[in-house]
Amino acid sequence: MSLGVISEEECFGFMEDFVQRSKKSSEPWDLMEHGGKLYIYLKSWKVLSNQKDHSKVSDNSSDRISEPVETETDHTICSDEFSNACILFEYYVIYSESYSVPVLYFNVYNSNGGLVSLSDVWDLVPAHYKERLEENRWTFITQSEHPYLGRPYYQLHPCHTATLMKDVTSMTSSNACSNYLLSWLSAVGPVVLLSLPLTLASDT
Amino acid sequence: MTQESNVLQFVPFNSFLDGGFWHKLSDNKLNHYGLDESIKPLTAWYYNGDSTGMPCRMNLEYTAFDNVGPPARCFRAHGNLYNKNTLDSFKEADKKQLLEELGSEIWKAVTTGSAITDPSKLSQFVLLAFADLKKYHYYFWFAFPAICPKTDFTLVKKPSKLSDKFSTEQISQLIDSYNNFQNSLKEYVGYFIIVEDTNTLIIDQLENTQKYLDDGKKVLFGFADPSTVESHPGWPLRNYLSLISYHWCKQLNNKVDIICFRYVSQAGIHNIGHSLYLTVNISTMSDIQDIPKCVGWEKNERQKLGPRFVNLSSSMDPSRLAESAVDLNLKLMRWRLLPELDLDVISQTKCLLLGAGTLGCNVARCLLGWGVRNITFIDNGRVSYSNPVRQTLFVFNDCKETAGGLLKAEAAADSLKKIFPGVNATGVNISIPMPGHTITDGAIKQTKDDIETLEKLVSAHDAIFLLLDTRESRWLPTLMAASKQKTVICAALGFDTFLVMRHGNQSYTDTGTSNVNIPLSQPIPGNHLGCYFCNDVVAPGDSTRDRTLDQQCTVSRPGMSFIASALAVELLVSLLQHKDKQTAPADTGVNDEINTECSLGLVPHQIRGFLSRYQQIMPASRAFDKCTACSKTVVQAYKDGGIEFLLKAFNEPHYLEDLTGLTLMHQETADAEVWDFDDEEEFSSMDTQ
Numbered sequence: 001m002s003l004g005v006i007s008e009e010e011c012f013g014f015m016e017d018f019v020q021r022s023k024k025s026s027e028p029w030d031l032m033e034h035g036g037k038l039y040i041y042l043k044s045w046k047v048l049s050n051q052k053d054h055s056k057v058s059d060n061s062s063d064r065i066s067e068p069v070e071t072e073t074d075h076t077i078c079s080d081e082f083s084n085a086c087i088l089f090e091y092y093v094i095y096s097e098s099y100s101v102p103v104l105y106f107n108v109y110n111s112n113g114g115l116v117s118l119s120d121v122w123d124l125v126p127a128h129y130k131e132r133l134e135e136n137r138w139t140f141i142t143q144s145e146h147p148y149l150g151r152p153y154y155q156l157h158p159c160h161t162a163t164l165m166k167d168v169t170s171m172t173s174s175n176a177c178s179n180y181l182l183s184w185l186s187a188v189g190p191v192v193l194l195s196l197p198l199t200l201a202s203d204t
Numbered sequence: 205m206t207q208e209s210n211v212l213q214f215v216p217f218n219s220f221l222d223g224g225f226w227h228k229l230s231d232n233k234l235n236h237y238g239l240d241e242s243i244k245p246l247t248a249w250y251y252n253g254d255s256t257g258m259p260c261r262m263n264l265e266y267t268a269f270d271n272v273g274p275p276a277r278c279f280r281a282h283g284n285l286y287n288k289n290t291l292d293s294f295k296e297a298d299k300k301q302l303l304e305e306l307g308s309e310i311w312k313a314v315t316t317g318s319a320i321t322d323p324s325k326l327s328q329f330v331l332l333a334f335a336d337l338k339k340y341h342y343y344f345w346f347a348f349p350a351i352c353p354k355t356d357f358t359l360v361k362k363p364s365k366l367s368d369k370f371s372t373e374q375i376s377q378l379i380d381s382y383n384n385f386q387n388s389l390k391e392y393v394g395y396f397i398i399v400e401d402t403n404t405l406i407i408d409q410l411e412n413t414q415k416y417l418d419d420g421k422k423v424l425f426g427f428a429d430p431s432t433v434e435s436h437p438g439w440p441l442r443n444y445l446s447l448i449s450y451h452w453c454k455q456l457n458n459k460v461d462i463i464c465f466r467y468v469s470q471a472g473i474h475n476i477g478h479s480l481y482l483t484v485n486i487s488t489m490s491d492i493q494d495i496p497k498c499v500g501w502e503k504n505e506r507q508k509l510g511p512r513f514v515n516l517s518s519s520m521d522p523s524r525l526a527e528s529a530v531d532l533n534l535k536l537m538r539w540r541l542l543p544e545l546d547l548d549v550i551s552q553t554k555c556l557l558l559g560a561g562t563l564g565c566n567v568a569r570c571l572l573g574w575g576v577r578n579i580t581f582i583d584n585g586r587v588s589y590s591n592p593v594r595q596t597l598f599v600f601n602d603c604k605e606t607a608g609g610l611l612k613a614e615a616a617a618d619s620l621k622k623i624f625p626g627v628n629a630t631g632v633n634i635s636i637p638m639p640g641h642t643i644t645d646g647a648i649k650q651t652k653d654d655i656e657t658l659e660k661l662v663s664a665h666d667a668i669f670l671l672l673d674t675r676e677s678r679w680l681p682t683l684m685a686a687s688k689q690k691t692v693i694c695a696a697l698g699f700d701t702f703l704v705m706r707h708g709n710q711s712y713t714d715t716g717t718s719n720v721n722i723p724l725s726q727p728i729p730g731n732h733l734g735c736y737f738c739n740d741v742v743a744p745g746d747s748t749r750d751r752t753l754d755q756q757c758t759v760s761r762p763g764m765s766f767i768a769s770a771l772a773v774e775l776l777v778s779l780l781q782h783k784d785k786q787t788a789p790a791d792t793g794v795n796d797e798i799n800t801e802c803s804l805g806l807v808p809h810q811i812r813g814f815l816s817r818y819q820q821i822m823p824a825s826r827a828f829d830k831c832t833a834c835s836k837t838v839v840q841a842y843k844d845g846g847i848e849f850l851l852k853a854f855n856e857p858h859y860l861e862d863l864t865g866l867t868l869m870h871q872e873t874a875d876a877e878v879w880d881f882d883d884e885e886e887f888s889s890m891d892t893q
Contacts, residue, residue, distance in 0.1 A: 024472040026253070028276075045220075047257045074499050076356055078213040078436040086259050088222055111261075112514035113221035113342075143525075143532045149266075151227055152525055157536070199472055 004166030005100035006180055012038040014102075014181045015093065018200075021179070025197045034148040039094040040181075046193065048085045048124075087116055091194055093181065094147055101161040102181060105146055105153040106192055118154065121192070129190045141192075156188055164188075210358040212484055215431040217250070217262040217329075217439045219346040219502055219512075224266030226335075226342055226516055229287070232269060233335055239289055246283035246331060249274030250394075250440075252428040253467050256478075260430045260438045262329065262348065277386075277467075279394035279428050281327035287335065294334035294343055294511075299501065302330050307349040307498030314351070314447045314489075321411050323395035326443040332511070340520045345511040346502040350442035353489055353496070357445055360459060360483040363435055367477030374405055379474050381407045382467070395444055398424040398463060417455045429464035429479065437464045437480055446489055446496075453488040460484050523625035530624065534575045544803045547575060549780050554578040556661055558681050559671035560616040560631065561585075563695050565597040566769030567669055568620055568629075574777055578628045579620060580661060583613040584635040594762055634658065638676035639832075639853045639860060651854075652847055655680075662688055667776055670694040670736065671769075680850070682707065682735055682833040683842055691779065691786055694736045695772040697760040702768040705810040706775055708733030708827045709786040712836050727789035728824050733809050738828035761815055771811050778804045790824035830864040837864055 006014070015038050019031040022042075029042045092105040108116040118141065122130070146153045161184065168183050186196050237244070248264045262281060274280045284306060288294040306328055313319035319326050330347040367375065378398070385407040386392045399406050399416050407426065408416075416423050425448055431438030441462065448460055464480035489496070504512045517524050531547075538545040555576055557564045560583035568579055587595075587602040587609035597619040603609040613631030620629040634654040637643065643651050662668060662684045670678045670692060678694065685692045685707065692707035709731050782788035782802040790809035791799055799806050809824035829835055841849050841863060852859050861867040 024469075026255075026468065026470040030275075043222075045254070045258060045261070047259075076211060076213055076352075076442075076499075078215045078433065086220075086261070088220065090222065107223060109222045110514075111218060111220045111259075112344075112512055113223050113226045114514045114516060115223060115519045141532075142536055143529050149224070151223065152519060152529075197470075 004162035004164065004168075006102075007100070008037075008095050008097065010180070011095040011102055014179050015040050017179050018181045021182070021200045025199055027197075037095065037148075039092060039148065041090070041092045042194075044089045044091070044194075045086050046089060048087060086111065089193060091192075092146065092153070093185070096158050099158040099161065101158050101165065102184065103158045103161075104156040104185070104188065104192070104194075105144075106156075106194070107153050124193055125191060154192075156192065161188075212357040212359050212482070213436055214350075214442055215260045215433050215436050215438045216500075216502065217346075217348045217430070218259045219248075219331075219344075220259075220261040220263050221344075222263075222265045223516070223519060225264045225268055226514070227520065228266050228269055229333070229342075230335055230337055230340075230520070233287065233337060237287060241287065241289060241293070244269070244285040244287065245271070246285050246329075247271055247273065248281045248283055248329060249278040250281060250327075250428070250430040250438075251278045252430055252465055253277060253469065254430070254432050255468060255470075256432045256434070258432050260432070262346070262430075264331075273391050277392060279327070279392055280324050281329055282324065283329040283331055286330065286332045288333065291334055291336070291343065294332065297332055299332070299345075299347075302332060303347050303349055303498050303500060304495065306330050306347070307351060307500075308495045310349055310443055311351055311495050314443070314450050317451065319443075319447050320413070320451070323393060323410050323444075323447075326447060327394060327440055340515065340517040342514050342516065343511050344514075345504075347500045348439055348502065349498045349500045350439065351446045351496050351498055353446060353449060353487065354492070355487060358485045360485055363437075363480045363482050365477060366463065366479040366481050369481045370405075375477055378405050378407070379467075379476055381405055382465070382476070385409075392428070394428040394440060396426050398426050413452065417452060422461075423456075424461045424463050426463040426465045429466050431464070432466070434478075435480075437462070437482065445484065445486060449486040450489040453486055453490070456486070458486055458488075460486055526624060527626035530572075530575060530626070542803050546781060550777055551575040551577055553667050553776070553780060554580075554665040555667045555669060555776075556580050556582065556665035557669045557671055558582050558636065558678075559669075559673065560595075560597070560612040561591075561671065561673060562594045562596075562765040563671035563697070563769050563772070564669075565595045565616060566765055567671060567695070567772055568616065569596060569623070570770055570773035572620065572624050572627060574773065577626065578665075579617075580629070580665065581613040581616045581631045582634060582636070582658070582661065583611075583616070583631070584633055585612045586610060587612055587615050594765065632657065632661065636672070636677045636680055637850070637854050638674070639679050640676060640857055642855050643851060648851075651851075655847060655850060659684060662690060665690065667691040667693060669772060669776075670696075671772075675736075678736055679833050682737060683838060686710065686735065686834040687839045687842055689786075691776065692735070693772050693776050695768045696736070697764050697768060699759055700761050700764070700815040702760075702764050702813045702815075703736075703810060704768050704771040704775060704813075705736065706730075706733070706779060707735040707834065708738075708809075710827055710834065710836070712839055727791060728809065728826055729789045730784065730787035732826055733790055734825045734827045735831060735834040737833040738825065738831040764813075764815060767813060767815075771813075774804075775808070775811070778802055778807045782807050791822065792824050793822045830866050830869060832860040832864055832866065835864055 015031060019029050019040055022029045027042060027044055029040045032039050032041055088109040090107050090109070093102050094105060096103045108121050110116055141154050142157050143152055144155050145151065164187060165180065165184055168187065182196065182200055185194065189196060246264065246268045248262050248268060250262050286297065286302065288297060310326065310328055313325040328349060330349065331344060333342065333344040335342050370378065385396065395410050396407050397410055397413050397416070399408060399421050401421070413423055425444065427440050427444050429438045430440070441464065462482040462484055464482065466476060466479045468475050468478070501509050504510045518528065519525070534547050538547060553576060555571055555578065557567055557579060560581040564581060564583065571579055587598045589603045592598040592600055592603065597616045602615050611631065611633045613633050615631070617629040617631035620627050634657050636658065637651050637655065658681065662681065668681060668685045668690050670681060672678055682692065689709060691709070694705050694707060696703045711731055779785065779788055781804050784801065788801065788807045791806035792808065793806060808822035811820055811822055813820045827834060832838060838860065858867060861870070
């Protein structure tokens with residue numbers, strides 16, 4: 001681990017520990033298995049405050065294809081002032097044998113199942129992380145096929161993970177939290193709006 | 205009407221689909237459903253643990269088709285998928301009937317009491333859909349049928365919070381009871397009852413309601429509430445109230461207490477205090493003979509009762525995916541190594557490739573790698589049996605497809621599109637007229653057409669690649685490109701030597717420039733550099749091995765085309781990245797110079813390679829004022845004379861040399877040589893030719 005890389009076995013161990021820790025949080029991760037390989041995933045819905053649904057902006061082509069069915073307004077329906085737009089973040093952590101590090105895959109969806117573009121995602125990244133996004137080299141994002149689902153996902157490219165983690169693990173004192181995934185995700189997560197609750201790090 | 209302010213209002217469901225759902229639907233449609241329009245069961249789920257502000261969601265994902273049940277702590281909803289084969293049948297589907305069909309099923313579950321034993325029957329939905337799998341366009345419309353009572357449900361008093369109704373102790377008791385109850389079941393259930401039994405609050409199954417009521421116990425009706433709105437319950441309560449009204453209205457004295465159960469756990473702390481406590485007036489529904497009215501079509505994004513639409517081509521259409529993957533790959537290079545790399549200027553450059561042979565094929569592939577999207581080939585040949593092994597866009601079948609093989613230009617363009625559908629590739633089959641090759645009267649019409657086509661193509665592109673196998677055929681495109689100020693990259697192969705160069709980009713307007721003397725120590729600016737013909741006429745200086753290339757590229761070492769093609773493309777890209785573009789001065793690589801104006805490094809004029817020694821040099825040379833292709837005299841004569849001038853150049857052997865003054869120069873040189881050489885030397889130099 002001193003070189004920033006971990007073995008598959010170590011990684012699976014961290015995944016199990018990570019999922020166990022997250023069970024208590026409001027966003028528990030799930031441990032999955034595919035062909036003997038473990039991976040973890042999280043679905044997280046986020047409200048876009050004061051924003052319209054991304055999918056709600058453009059197209060009104062569907063309006064033309066059908067006549068409204070109910071013309072009279074239903075006064076038992078709560079008005080739509082409460083319906084905020086929200087988007088779905090889907091994260092996967094999968095071990096990469098060729099890089100010997102975990103890899104983060106993610107997609108962001110509108111409510112209609114359409115993908116939110118990367119640039120729109122980055123518009124949502126808080127300003128103080130944006131600097132990091134531009135400065136840091138390990139946050140490069142590419143699109144590739146999800147190794148198990150076979151669908152395209154964005155991927156935080158793994159080629160800088162080891163370098164980053166080498167520094168992190170060398171700084172970590174013996175009594176601090178020692179889950180590799182936790183250290184790594186809390187470092188790279190914010191640039192893709194993945195924030196981990198602090199409670200994950202507590203050992204109790 | 206005064207009652208209306210008390211009317212109980214419900215927060216409707218918002219359908220939320222993820223990409224996996226559409227992937228699976230498309231897959232099923234292609235591999236299982238085919239044209240079968242029959243109803244398919246779906247499973248969706250909702251959740252009562254969202255924090256305030258989240259919309260009231262009905263979620264469908266990849267697993268919606270598999271009946272695997274909801275995720276942990278979530279609640280099941282049953283759906284009917286009506287997947288239509290055409291947009292018309294989607295439009296024409298009787299929406300009222302669809303809603304009523306499912307509504308009557310729910311009503312049946314209410315009246316028979318089957319919803320008491322399996323309350324998930326109260327949570328049902330319709331999904332009407334049409335998937336256009338050619339365009340990856342999806343039209344869809346959800347309905348969450350809710351049975352309407354004769355008169356609206358009204359609130360007895362304002363809703364209160366659970367934390368105002370119960371003590372902290374009772375609430376933590378309720379949390380425990382809830383977890384015990386739900387965890388004892390196979391799957392979380394969205395409807396349940398809360399009964400006070402000797403000072404403890406017990407959560408129990410709905411089917412025990414009758415027993416508790418008969419025992420005279422106070423029964424509160426609980427449901428998992430997906431709404432996060434402070435004052436309003438979510439949609440599931442509607443059918444629940446109907447069920448309650450139908451079965452227990454009398455025993456409850458037309459009044460029912462409801463707990464809208466909301467359960468948030470954050471940082472290990474569980475909280476239900478924000479759940480709503482409602483007291484609702486109900487009236488009996490058991491006397492309803494027909495099927496009651498049903499509502500529930502979902503509003504779309506514009507708050508209209510209408511279908512929704514999503515275009516998933518960018519994430520599902522393989523060719524769109526290829527495009528975005530290629531783009532991302534290139535962007536990665538910029539993000540990672542060269543922040544100043546301008547990818548747009550590359551992808552927007554329209555490239556005209558003269559020659560679809562070994563150089564043309566490889567240049568095109570390399571251009572694709574850089575994200576160039578517009579590539580046009582010109583060639584007049586057909587794919588022959590010797591071609592595919594060296595010419596990387598062709599395969600054996602191209603040779604035997606039609607008599608004599610496919611047209612090379614078209615076959616190359618088609619092949620490029622097979623490699624990357626996002627490319628706009630065209631093949632044009634024309635011959636390029638050459639000086640010294642007489643045009644017969646019969647061929648004049650065709651020649652004029654070809655010239656016109658070539659002119660249009662040169663105008664329509666930004667970079668012209670000269671990848672032809674003869675020297676003469678490069679003349680006309682060189683001249684046209686010079687007169688239109690286009691970037692020209694020229695590549696030529698000898699047996700084991702190659703030349704890759706960019707043509708100078710002279711402005712021709714400023715009379716002074718071509719004769720300005722720049723000190724030899726200074727790099728030659730791009731607008732003073734020579735073209736293929738300038739350099740060919742000027743004899744090479746240092747050694748016989750570095751001599752001008754011979755023109756027989758078909759007898760070259762096979763690896764040379766790859767090297768030269770790659771360098772040709774990289775030279776164009778370097779030039780495009782230079783601040784001064786076409787007028788970028790020529791780097792020659794002496795003294796380990798670095799180029800600060802181009803992020804990719806040096807921008808040479810020529811690269812001459814000698815494979816026998818695995819060596820390359822980067823000479824630069826000036827435009828020659830008597831050049832037969834790019835000198836001001838010739839360009840002006842072409843601009844003035846047009847096609848008539850060209851015909852003279854093709855038909856009259858010495859016309860160009862006379863025009864530029866080369867004839868005169870050759871005479872002078874010859875005269876000088878006579879004086880310089882003695883007889884013996886003259887003979888030996890003739891032998892080597």
